[in-house]
Amino acid sequence: xxxxxxxxxxxxxxxxxxxxxxxxxxxxxxxxxxxxxxxxxxxxxxxxxxxxxxxxxxxxxxxxxxxxxxxxxxxxxxxxxxxxxxxxxxxxxxxxxxxxxxxxxxxxxxxxxxxxxxxxxxxxxxxxxxxxxxxxxxxxxxxxxxxxxxxxxxxxxxxxxxxxxxxxxxxxxxxxxxxxxxxxxxxxxxxxxxxxxxxxxxxxxxxxxxxxxxxxxxxxxxxxxxxxxxxxxxxxxxxxxxxxxxxxxxxxxxxxxxxxxxxxxxxxxx
Amino acid sequence: xxxxxxxxxxxxxxxxxxxxxxxxxxxxxxxxxxxxxxxxxxxxxxxxxxxxxxxxxxxxxxxxxxxxxxxxxxxxxxxxxxxxxxxxxxxxxxxxxxxxxxxxxxxxxxxxxxxxxxxxxxxxxxxxxxxxxxxxxxxxxxxxxxxxxxxxxxxxxxxxxxxxxxxxxxxxxxxxxxxxxxxxxxxxxxxxxxxxxxxxxxxxxxxxxxxxxxxxxxxxxxxxxxxxxxxxxxxxxxxxxxxxxxxxxxxxxxxxxxxxxxxxxxxxxxxxxxxx
Numbered sequence: 001x002x003x004x005x006x007x008x009x010x011x012x013x014x015x016x017x018x019x020x021x022x023x024x025x026x027x028x029x030x031x032x033x034x035x036x037x038x039x040x041x042x043x044x045x046x047x048x049x050x051x052x053x054x055x056x057x058x059x060x061x062x063x064x065x066x067x068x069x070x071x072x073x074x075x076x077x078x079x080x081x082x083x084x085x086x087x088x089x090x091x092x093x094x095x096x097x098x099x100x101x102x103x104x105x106x107x108x109x110x111x112x113x114x115x116x117x118x119x120x121x122x123x124x125x126x127x128x129x130x131x132x133x134x135x136x137x138x139x140x141x142x143x144x145x146x147x148x149x150x151x152x153x154x155x156x157x158x159x160x161x162x163x164x165x166x167x168x169x170x171x172x173x174x175x176x177x178x179x180x181x182x183x184x185x186x187x188x189x190x191x192x193x194x195x196x197x198x199x200x201x202x203x204x205x206x207x208x209x210x211x212x213x214x215x216x217x218x219x220x221x222x223x224x225x226x227x228x229x230x231x232x233x234x235x236x237x238x239x240x241x242x243x244x245x246x247x248x249x250x251x252x253x254x255x256x257x258x259x260x261x262x263x264x265x266x267x268x269x270x
Numbered sequence: 271x272x273x274x275x276x277x278x279x280x281x282x283x284x285x286x287x288x289x290x291x292x293x294x295x296x297x298x299x300x301x302x303x304x305x306x307x308x309x310x311x312x313x314x315x316x317x318x319x320x321x322x323x324x325x326x327x328x329x330x331x332x333x334x335x336x337x338x339x340x341x342x343x344x345x346x347x348x349x350x351x352x353x354x355x356x357x358x359x360x361x362x363x364x365x366x367x368x369x370x371x372x373x374x375x376x377x378x379x380x381x382x383x384x385x386x387x388x389x390x391x392x393x394x395x396x397x398x399x400x401x402x403x404x405x406x407x408x409x410x411x412x413x414x415x416x417x418x419x420x421x422x423x424x425x426x427x428x429x430x431x432x433x434x435x436x437x438x439x440x441x442x443x444x445x446x447x448x449x450x451x452x453x454x455x456x457x458x459x460x461x462x463x464x465x466x467x468x469x470x471x472x473x474x475x476x477x478x479x480x481x482x483x484x485x486x487x488x489x490x491x492x493x494x495x496x497x498x499x500x501x502x503x504x505x506x507x508x509x510x511x512x513x514x515x516x517x518x519x520x521x522x523x524x525x526x527x528x529x530x531x532x533x534x535x536x537x538x539x540x541x542x543x544x545x546x
């Protein structure tokens with residue numbers, strides 16, 4: 001398989017903050033998330049159309065209900081819509097029954113809104129329980145993209161998802177990792193670029209994760225150009241932007257089962 | 271106090287480097303009551319990719335290292351510890367679940383538990399310990415000594431090894447500037463900046479006291495597991511290797527060397543200086 005760049009968008013509006021505080025009580029510095037609704041996501045979609053890249057958008061149910069027109073636009077322009085859970089619940093702390101109910105609720109909502117079932121999942125707050133992968137497997141998911149334990153796709157057989165693919169992401173390739181610390185955008189870009197070079201040089205796979213917010217994300221007009229430069233950089237290194245479902249589908253037959261804690265090599269993926 | 275005094279290193283070396291790898295697998299997350307999946311799979315990165323990446327790098331450079339392992343990781347993924355041991359590196363203790371060492375009466379029990387797990391895997395009792403959090407209690411050293419440990423790497427009060435007595439050595443660890451974790455987590459250094467920092471420290475130490483205690487975490491985020499960050503460790507080791515007169519030792523070998531020369535190492539600056 002030639003090089004793969006996953007461009008993934010975590011569709012976060014004010015959902016993360018509203019998970020713990022009623023939204024009516026969120027203002028000003030606690031309400032950066034509303035930027036996504038007013039301008040952030042539309043601007044990101046415009047820009048992606050302009051530079052001609054398709055991405056995988058992880059939509060939480062609560063944000064899909066909030067922005068149905070942008071979800072529809074996302075689909076119509078050829079992006080992938082994948083599940084990002086219900087409403088930013090911490091999956092690690094849920095009972096198995098409650099977790100299954102939330103994942104199913106999001107699954108049904110996206111299926112209804114999109115006309116087809118999502119095949120990819122990313123944990124809404126990052127956390128998973130030991131039941132998460134088996135629940136996704138039962139619902140027919142092809143891949144998960146919640147782990148950051150590898151440099152390349154691997155199989156989730158050992159974690160209760162036989163036949164499912166993990167498309168891991170890297171913390172250093174998440175815009176929010178850097179912007180959360182209020183570094184300059186040049187510095188954030190340098191971080192992203194160094195990690196990108198390292199990963200593509202090693203495994204030929206990299207997963208870039210961005211947010212349509214102004215504070216933690218790339219949705220400011222001056223920051224958007226970083227996306228274009230990173231994609232160009234990846235192309236120069238032989239990696240094409242690929243949707244999650246296409247990457248998972250392509251690599252599933254060639255991945256060999258691995259065991260955690262046992263030596264493997266980059267060529268297991270390549 | 272005479273900071274100019276430079277003690278004698280083995281075989282007339284100009285400086286000694288101890289490379290220490292803090293394995294920090296899922297023990298870290300489990301010890302914090304986190305399910306070690308999803309975003310809490312940083313430790314899984316270490317046992318899936320990181321440790322082997324460093325075993326390969328160390329083999330390529332021909333450098334022996336000390337791997338500080340948590341008992342929990344060794345218990346669940348024994349193959350990792352066996353592979354470290356088989357490659358000729360030292361296996362030393364690093365808590366059971368990377369505890370903060372505010373454990374009260376449970377502390378001796380957990381130190382013994384990890385000690386037993388590591389000893390059973392390698393067939394040789396570990397003799398070195400590094401506090402996972404940098405902390406100790408009044409129970410720590412007495413327990414370690416009772417179990418036969420010969421060194422601790424948790425102090426930060428010297429640039430040189432020193433002895434507590436003729437049976438126990440302190441190898442101070444430089445968490446200020448030769449530890450990847452704080453540089454990345456708190457300092458938010460670029461990989462290339464962290465690499466530059468390591469090399470600047472090394473060059474200065476080699477021209478001075480001569481003890482380079484280097485700390486690497488092979489985990490995903492926060493450590494030097496990722497290809498970009500591992501490449502900087504690689505660059506640092508290559509720089510150290512081509513510096514004339516530099517010896518690479520495991521912590522155990524350095525502690526034993528110091529213990530064999532108590533007159534020098536009980537207080538390595540004593541001939542002209544103040545007692546601490």
